[in-house]
Amino acid sequence: MSPRPWHAKITGIAFGGDYNPEQWPEEVWADDVRLMKAAGVTMVSVGIFSWAVVQPEPDRFDFGRFDRVLDTLAGAGVAVGLATMTASPPPWLARLHPETLPVTADGTTLWPGARQHYCPSSPVYRRYAADLVERLAQRYGDHPAIAEWHIGNEYGCHVSRCWCDVSAADFRVWLRDRYGDVDGLNEAWSTTFWSQRYSSFDEVLPPRSAPTIPNPAQEIDFTEFGSDALLACFLMEKEIVNRITPDVPVTTNLIPMPRGTDPFAWAPHQDVVSYDSYPDPYEPDAHVLAGFGYDLMRSLRHGQPWMLMEQAPSAVNWRQRNSPKPPGLMRLWSWQAVAQGADAVLYFQWRQSRGGAEKFHSAMVPHGGEHTRTFREVRELGTELGAAADVAGGRSTADVALVMDWRSWWGLQRSSHPAVLEQFDAVTAHYAPLFARSVAVDVVSPSRDLSAYKLVVVPNLYLVSEADAARLTAYVEGGGHLLMSFFSGIVDEYDRVHLGGYPAPFRDVLGLRIEEFWPLDDAGTVDVELAGTVTPATVWSEVIQPDGAEVVATFASSELAGRPAVTRNGHGAGVAWYAGTRLADDAMDALVGRVLADAGVAPVLPGLPAGVQATVRANDSGRYAFLLNHGGSAASVPVPAATALVGPAPADGRVALPPRGVAVLRLAGEG
Template identity: 45%
Template sequence: MPGRQTVRFGGDYNPEQWPREVWDEDIRLMQDAGVNLVSIGIFSWALLEPEEGVYDFAMLDEIIDRLHAADIDVDLATPTASPPAWFYRRYPHSRAVTRDGMPLAFGSRGIVSPSSPEYRRAATAIAAKLAERYAQHPAVVLWHVHNEYGTPVTESYDDASVTAFQTWLRKRYASLDALNAAWGTNFWGQRYGAWEEIDAPRTSGTASNPAHRLDFARFSSAALLECFKAERDAIREHAPQPITTNFMAGMCPSVDLWRWADEVDIVANDHYLSAEQPDNHIHLSRAADLTRSLARGKPWILMEHSTSAVNWQPRNIAKRPGEMRRNSLAHAARGADAVLFFQVRAGQKGAEKFHSALIPQAGETSRKWRESVALGADVAALAPLFGSRVDARVAIAWDWESFWAQDLDWRPSVDLDHRERIEAFYAALWRRGVTVDFVHPAADLTGYDVVFAPALYLIEDDAAANLREYAAQGGTLAFSYFSGIVSTNDDVPTGPYPGQLRDVLGLVIEEFLPLRAGEQVTLSDGRRGRVWSDDIELRGATSVAEFADGPGVGRPAVTKHSFGDGAAWYLATALDGADLDGFVTRVLDSAAVDYSPLGDVESVVRRGDGVDYVFQINHGAQDAGAGISGHDLLTDKSVASDDPVRAGSVRVVAVRHGQP
């Protein structure tokens, strides 16, 4: 962003919800808290364009000028996530339609049909008007297109989407013969003789064609991306500032963000804790690492998170003292150069009035406000690390298309859960103190010592070749069960499972042996597995542990195969807790990966020019040793290697390269 080169602090500001006398108080409080960036205009379409083609920017002019006078920069949003009532009245056929055929009405938030030509026209028109008016305003340092694409609606089954889907399929397959072959339409007599016969995969009598549904998921993600690109390009005709949109990395499973990340100038993410999860700080770190990975290692923006409770979970648990600080600085530790919240001031009306904010409804005397001010000072103290980066030597494979395919109907077990397995492996690495990148399986893997693939059901040909080459050149792969089973169109390659991985794993699977609900199996090394087992025949791999009981008794449960200069591991059941930790540790040790478990202390390094910035975040109830000396940015004091990290606290220690 242009302007100040420092870590940004602020949030989503909605002055349209308040009378003007409150604006003055808001700005004063923002200055007290050290706010230097706010996002405005996200849900203001009805105010900015009260009638089609009639624009009123008076409110926006005034608030942007006031913020600029207060030295607060603006992330200016296009308001296209919430079309106004006149749009729904004038273009009722543009409403999004569910798979069951229900049109979604006005009165909430979200998007109309992303394939609606009327929506595309109206959205790009207001984006262009905003850019034309504010491109040269000195307060505007960033453009924010739409809001949380894919939430709450990704797939729409309206007529415009069906027509656009048919066009997308023509481009992808070129001929109906190619489509029929790819989709296997001879099964159940589903063959198509004209493009117009192809509908969206609506709810039908039983399981739908999985290739049809997978392609519709691909199309739906692409349709939303085209909406973003249309608005982005309309802004770019007038404005030089960077353009972004706020992802929901790790929370919105229906958008392929690998493709999206290349289309934004800066990657931005929204993240909200699953409040009832006891280890939600680990899931926070996972989302932050995924966002940094989408940014290809560059610094990124935490566009939204919460100061305390949200309003939309079954039980909206408030954050305890110090938790907001730990959450915020954990995002910064993993690459965020902006720490922003939804929202600046807590609302009084509407569906989100119970959502926490920087300025809570309890006001300036509250603990939450005092914590907001203190956090602003902490973020300001991080200025020296602005632009520094996080390095990782271990990666986890992450592929949205594989997830979409695995989640379709009629898999071998209802207990197959790709998200759960990735979270389990990530948590095991977190407990070892290992910083993790996420990678697409077809991406460059040469910088990693180990790549884990806990859930990679679908592997395309280029990804399979890439993984084999990585292992052949000395890398270590570690796969979990039900990986490499299908290719591009959810089709099983010829021969035994796992078709794309047979050679690199040095084994074949003759039959899946899923377990009954609650059933466990024992391994020969004493570990306990659940959910799954395989009937494995070794084809070059070595058995590290076998099933001691269960349907796969006597068959390999853990294998290792030397492949070229590297190796590939396979785990044929779901291990948890210490059992999974043991497997992960063995893989890390085999690849000579350094790691240093610190219990409840999360330790992450951001590398600057000649300086390492070591974040140490104690999530536990006891003081903990961390064994590092240097200068703590947050206290502006030196720390010695025997100074503990206090329970619930954070420190950011600047260490010169070469200093112990």
């Protein structure tokens, strides 16, 4: 069945934000609608933290306020993503049922007073949540304002797992479903080590605080269980709204690089993927990190446009130092999301709160009101998005896939490894050179069909099943190009070492074996000679024994001087590259450039100046190029024949972009 169109009530790119009218007297609502119309707002999220408002007591519901809110928005032509309101239970639930509260690994109960204070496995929490969602769907399912259901909110942001007795019982059910019997569990968890063998599932607990290093397979499974327990909450609510309102699409907003929830497991259950993005203006490469998240969101449902559900109009309030976005940066970063596949640009939130924990988090309407830089920029962006409505629904095509696996990530960042390795550092090191070249990238799981890609990049795949390893090998044998980096292919899906020498499942395709790991200390470096240039490398080194592979770079210092650092191996009809260290940025850029050329991968547009990002989206109405200047100086960008929808028009085959400049072009001959 084809996905239901989440944007059925919206023309073009949705624009708006979280609307929390319960924070304000009703006389403010008329001003809200006036300003929404002035800003070009077409969609708002309503009710995300409103459970206590509509159900002030266990046996009393009051929907009158939201009746008036939704009627007002419908009258103004503003579509609504109505939240199921279950993200933050009211205090009375904890008072009546303290067993619904989450517990940490050391036994600490997390109490009300913030948000997300619920155990995902709690049947009591789920029962009350289900009752609320049933009433909401019955009452508002056919309301003319409703465009989608916004289920929960930022699942796993604060509580991704609970270690209480209720969760322990649920974990045992999950394990029984996975392993069948306790012998299967013992085999998977290697419980003969340290006398951990279980004689019954009743003996199994979550990995609570222990005297020393806990069982890593147990920790990995418990992390996946936590993701599945939250997903079960989502699916419970989805079943209710689908049953009552089968034509209303559903979503929930994922958070940046969520360690506790696997987005590949969640995406198939959403009609549209939604994402919250908060790049730090103080970080010079914040747009690159954001870009990875956007490519991941676009890839989760195989190129389907996604929603930027939250971003900050200016400063956030939760970092040690919270920089405002300088003039033009909010516009640039909003267009970056659209350039990388978003069909919605929304914010947290519409009107800046007067009290509470996020009162200094910026909003579309700041404390200073409409006569502020922030609101002026919001209004200008709304006008621009309206002018580029034709790009909505556009998709991008990528020749490169970057492999990311959450179970491998959970395994990688356990203790007792040769070194502490950060998954996202590895991802960034490989993604940044691709982003800098405006090479389109899909972010995929190792179980994805890879045959359509010219190049597959594997920054780190510490944990890999034999089936996924065979899939990557077959991809190369069939003519694909592979770039893989160190500490990949080390253990199976249960964190048991692949025997036969490292990296056993990839030895043939890489044409080498790893005899010994040699990680560097925190500040340590090792020299590497690549293409006649000596450059420092960090984090890792290892003893590589080629077994058919060509040596591309060698270590030039340390005990490993003269030994291979980077290799290239022809395998079948394809090629596999391997990096046994973390090259410095310039060297990594040079290596990636060579790998791309070898694979026949070109940027989206040729001749781009440094700092300029380019993407292309295409739909039935045409092909659209996006040019974004992330650099600190003006840039002259060569472009094919095109007309401008947003930003400067081409002149003599070039577009002049100021710093933070944006151009959206309809390419000639299309549409």
